[in-house]
Amino acid sequence: MSKFKKITIFGFADAKEGDQVWKDAFATAKLLAESGYTIVNGGGPGVMKAATLGAHAAGGRVIGVSFYPKNAPLFEGRDKTNVIDEEIVTEHYIDRTMKLLDAGDAYIAFKGGTGTLSEFGMAWGLARLYFGHHKPFILYGEFWRDMLAAFEKNMYIRGEEMKVYRIVDSPEAVLKEIRRLEADNDGPAAVY
Numbered sequence: 001m002s003k004f005k006k007i008t009i010f011g012f013a014d015a016k017e018g019d020q021v022w023k024d025a026f027a028t029a030k031l032l033a034e035s036g037y038t039i040v041n042g043g044g045p046g047v048m049k050a051a052t053l054g055a056h057a058a059g060g061r062v063i064g065v066s067f068y069p070k071n072a073p074l075f076e077g078r079d080k081t082n083v084i085d086e087e088i089v090t091e092h093y094i095d096r097t098m099k100l101l102d103a104g105d106a107y108i109a110f111k112g113g114t115g116t117l118s119e120f121g122m123a124w125g126l127a128r129l130y131f132g133h134h135k136p137f138i139l140y141g142e143f144w145r146d147m148l149a150a151f152e153k154n155m156y157i158r159g160e161e162m163k164v165y166r167i168v169d170s171p172e173a174v175l176k177e178i179r180r181l182e183a184d185n186d187g188p189a190a191v192y
Helices: 020-034 046-055 092-104 114-129 143-154 171-184
Strands: 006-010 038-041 060-065 086-089 108-109 137-140 165-166
Touching: 006 020, 006 046, 006 060, 006 092, 006 114, 020 038, 020 046, 020 171, 038 046, 038 092, 046 060, 060 092, 092 114, 108 171, 114 137, 137 143, 137 171, 143 165, 165 171
Parallel strands: 006 038, 006 108, 038 060, 060 086, 108 137, 137 165
Antiparallel strands: none
């Protein structure tokens, strides 16, 4: 039986159905749902909707964590065409991010914009703080290697910070990595 139940997916809200990142998110969520995992996303468009559709294509369940902004005109917000099974409404963006991190037993970050980057940064920071008891953190796509190399070269990065994530480039590699992490994870997952 899986130790992880829910997988949180982060990614580009403006991705369109024909975009590679959209296809990757759909295929990954579908494979994870087929394997019994619940998908968690922000309930918005793009990668979030792709993950929902992928999970539903496999008969899976999706939890959307959203908020309805009043003074954030550039935030995509809740996409009513992203038909989730359960909605968790938060008060603001920071609450939403923290709930997305709290709800998942593991995270997958696809290519995205500044919102994805902020979610990635929070997940990465929490993984360092809870090092050894952190939630699994998977980065989807080879481009992450260049990004992380730039951070390592130009920022003050501690050695353990480069050990808290895994980079993969296919849905099958995501599932393989999650299963490996489940087998290696003897202790309780961090609670953020």
